[in-house]
Amino acid sequence: MKKTAHIISHSHWDREWYLPFEKHRYYFIKLMNEMIAQFKEEGNAFQAFHLDGQTVLLEDYFAVHPENREIVKQLIEEKKLYIGPWYVLQDAFLTSSEANVRNLQIGLHDSKAYGHVSKIGYFPDTFGIYGQAPQLLKQAGIDTAAFGRGVKPTGFNNTVSDAPEYESPYSEMIWSAPDGSTVLGILFANWYSNGNEIPVDDVEAKKFWDQKLRDAEKYASTNQLLFMNGCDHQPLQKTIPQAIETASRLYPDYTFKHSSFDEYTEALKAALPEKLQVIEGELRNQRTDGWSTLVNTASSRIYLKQWNNHCQTLLEKIAEPLASMGFLAGGAYPREYLRFMWKSLMKNHPHDSICGCSVDEVHREMVTRFETVSQMGEVFVQEQAAALAEKIDTSGAPEGGIPLVVMNTTGWNKNEVVTKIVDLEKVYFSQMHFEQIPAHLQEREMQAYKLVDVAGKIIESELENPVVEFGYDLPEDKFRQSFFAKRAKLSFFAEDIPAFGYKTFYLVPCQESAGQLKDHSADDSLVMENEYVRIQFHEDGTYDLTNKADSKTFYHLGIYEDTGDVGNEYMFKEAEGQDPITTKGIPAEFRFIEKTPLRTELEFTHTLTIPVSADDQLADERNRLIWHKERRSGRSSETCVLTLRTVVTLEKGMKGPAFKLTIDNQAADHRLRVLFPTGLQTEKHQADSAFEIANRPNAPEKEWENPSFCHHQQRFSSLADDKIGLTVATDGLQEYEILPADGTIALTVLRSTAELGDWGYFPTPEAQCQGIQTAEWQVFMHEEDVVTSKAFVDAYQYKVPLQAIQTSAHEGTLPAVHQFVEWESEGLAWSSMKVAEECDDVMIRWFNPAPESLSLKASIPDFSTYKSTILEVQTNESSDQYDVAGYEIITLGFQPKR
């Protein structure tokens, strides 16, 4: 039977990588202009071009050539230029679950304006893909995914086998998500450049095609062969029509076609064999020797991951739910502004950007982008919260009372110590000459205050001594208003703040300070304790963590470990000849910072002597492009001091202690981790991934040769046997390893390297991350595993603080305590709340982290609900209760009843 060679012209366009964005864009503009010229040329047989699956490239082009918008639109409508479905080619593991959904939502939304979208889940270069991708794609109406990494084809016999040593014999396979959703998976078994630079000349073409046809046929399950005509930043091959003429003449048994993914996948599906191998869940290159997985991009330039976690949390866990609550209270939903913030953030999500595997200029520009997203998010949250507070009836405030509204933007009720700067007294410049105000405020006697709830009950609180500071208001209808305020830090325990809701408190002047707290710092034993846990510190900074409910204890957690790293931004390679240096047995200096019933803060400092860098051999190995696996350099004999300052915080209501490590990093070429030896002997562990708490084996497959076996995580990783478990939640620390010998979770907090590490030598001195670096995490103990015990709820709430707003006493349409949405389900994980892109329905998303099905009830008064896809398309009728299948991602739409 005649075979068809589908030639798809493309260029894989990393927006920034070994060159900064603007330099890569210069070449991209050239590529686009040449492509358009090719299509416009009379009689030119150039048929189609695939624009790398990311619509952001159109924005990059139109910023320079806005006049070409219509021509490009026409080419897309005529199915010559293929765009979408993503906004950017993101890294799949280092961007949040919701960021992965928004990437598809926004990419498809933008594609719509151009008339046609290439509906293929395109992951050409992605460094591994999360297991729920088939479910997300399926919900988005996409039934095929194409990827370059993550699984290994076995080729040779082309026989389908269930034997475990086979991943897939073919480049085509069925890829299944944990919930059972499947898509057709296409592996670029010979990479996405297997049809690059096709010769026109007969002799060269013969040589080329003899090899390339053989390579493709080795893995293809059908007579439809795929040749990707392009590579990274590949200029256009204008001679494709001529090259196809040559090939057609030389190989009469083949049809050569200048094709597209639309045409190729249609032909492929019609020709597929009855049985294809099913690949389940995560694609992480686990069946390779482990030297090229690129997993250690998870620890390259950790500051970027921290920034990203901050911005993602700000947008998806605070800004969107808050704006949705404002919308339910009758306000407008600033959809376009939110989309703009998401787009700005997603420009940092491409795989070479968020992975920290580019040159220094790229990552410097990313920091600026993160800063701008953070600025937008902060002003947005501040204004949304103020507008909501304005609608709340606070007229019940006692005489002189200052109303404080505590808002919970998450999907779970929260108990948390809230810290808020409160303006106790304000004098505007319009009221007094500004030079006189500070003295006037300072002279006034400090009033005592008590904090009460709406029922008048006194709440445990602590008000620090006030200071006088300058401030200003930006009224909606007037010029800015300057003032001086007497302001003070208020801390209090906000109990049972309803999910998607708020509670009002009043700070009321009184005769004597009731509920003020005493400092208990006279007691200097190295113990921290609250209602849930007791932590006993040892001299070396390690600690025994006891769960008070059952008195079970984990011993000697929190060892720091420093190892030489002679790898690069992509891969860790341990330096030869020296064991890791740890803080085990090295005394730290301790100091209590705070000790009150609301909060205990303990600081301890280590000074660790470590090699200053790798030895001299590394520079030579880098220069000679020695692959990381082959490097033999060790650590320098010259040393320096690594100062590690750890602050441990335990507040009332916290289920486990929180840690902030500040590192003064003066060393190069090394990796620092914190170790949690649990002593648990298990085969498997769990880690937070996209819409999944993934089960992963502790030990690698037999093919694995790399002594390092690190993994990606989103927010936490967890080890548990059937009785007890330990979960470490983090703020943007996305790499961990399980050391099976003593059941240790090893969390990477810093990795210092000095080169990019692909196809040449690109020095990246800033990837050494020298100077002050920080890392934050929280440790939870629980019964059984993180899913069964529902400890994931606490882990997901780490670093998603309650929002406290000071407002005035006024009437309002909303009650002083309110919950906008009620929901009930044993064990669903909440993910997002927003208003739909195309209509005014409120959309809330959860996922089921367990294999068993669960039921979900959710309601907003006067709203009916329906089940929707991730693209906010209704899939069934209204119901009071929904069955959520094991591992299902469920989105409910809430529509006002008419």
Ligand SMILES: [Zn+2]
């Ligand atoms: Zn790439």
